[in-house]
Amino acid sequence: MMLNPDIPESMQLEHYIDSWAVEILRKYRETVSDDAPKPQRAKAHAFGYVACALSDPMGFEAYIEVASSSVVTTSFENVDSYFEQGQSFQLWVSEVRDCIRAGGGPPSPWLLFENSVILWCMGHGLAHGITKGPLRFFPEDLKRDLLGPIIDMSFSSLYRRLGLSFDGFEDRPVLRPPG
């Protein structure tokens, strides 16, 4: 299949890389059952985002640089979106939307936008930091051990700031896993 001459090349490229990211994100979401509590699904999604970068650091960098789709959420249910969002970003938004809905939070498009972008920033900082950024020389086991507590911290913040119910979270001591 050749490139479609009727569609701008940059758009096709962006769509192609986005599909690659979505494939990885879906694989990670599938590791947690559909009826699992929302924080678990959201955490698996965040691991998946980091896995995109670990699987192909150069491709991940290109993915971030060519992305031009909107990150603005115009409605909570995403029924009247004026701007097209990338599929992988839509997955972030849908995880956050599910958490807000399941936790009894307000269905506000602004809160959905703000929290989706902030959680994306956290996932992105980890993903980029450990592959191409300042954390890339950390020992592999340290990188792996840091991911869980940092992602937990960020998702628990979403629950605290919006006053959501904490189903799916456990209050645990912060200890480095053995080994």
Next chain:
Amino acid sequence: MVITMAKQAEDRLCRVREHLINSAIALAPTPNFSELTLDDIAHAYGITSAEARNCFANADELVNATRDYLSATLRQNIDFPTAPDFAGAVKELVMDYAKCARSNPQFFRAMYSLLPAAPNSTSDNPNPVVALVARVIDRFAPDAPDWLRMTRTFAIFACTHGYTHLCTVGSLRHLSTSAKDFLAIALGQHIVAGIHDSLDTGRSLSAVPYEFVELVGPAPPLCLPRIFPAALMPSASPHCSAAPWKLLPTKARRLSLWKRLRHDLASNYTMPG
């Protein structure tokens, strides 16, 4: 007359030194930067080998000088937070770092390429931003155990770095300055709410799967797709020393990457509809 000539020579040397450091900053994010020689870096910006050698003995000396320059500039632009509370201090840090990076994307790229962080959360960390975060945690939670301090330090750093990277080179760069500032404030609040009282209690909310290893296991059990074959990746080339990537500045490298992606796109992808 002699004094004037000596002064001119000294000025000229300073200018060459400055150009060389700027060249290193521009080339730092390129793959295989660590393999570049002093001549490679000098020639990329039209400086002769002789002029370069008057300033630096080799590439390592130039890279160290560039690191010092980047660290000093960061320290000048990001002050230690003055807010009396933890929340205010974190917000100040996020805003200052983001503003500094957004004002010069090339500087930001060089900074994360050349100033790697050490795996500790102490104030002598070679990455000045991690060192600042560690100092903030030291000030407000001096007795926190090591692992707790480490997870909180790198959590603050990861959120700040992710936000700054997306605002500088990613999709968030299209947002207005006021929207970016608003998000920076919200990010500060988010970090503080996430850390909550964990620095005092040593406990935090967690969701299963607790760790990355539980989800991915040792050696990749999930077969993850790659964008393009590993053999085409510059860092995987068996002939790295002869790779043309070595001498290309960032823009040319991106064009080359674009061509590879285009080739892979044309051969593997079908546009829906």
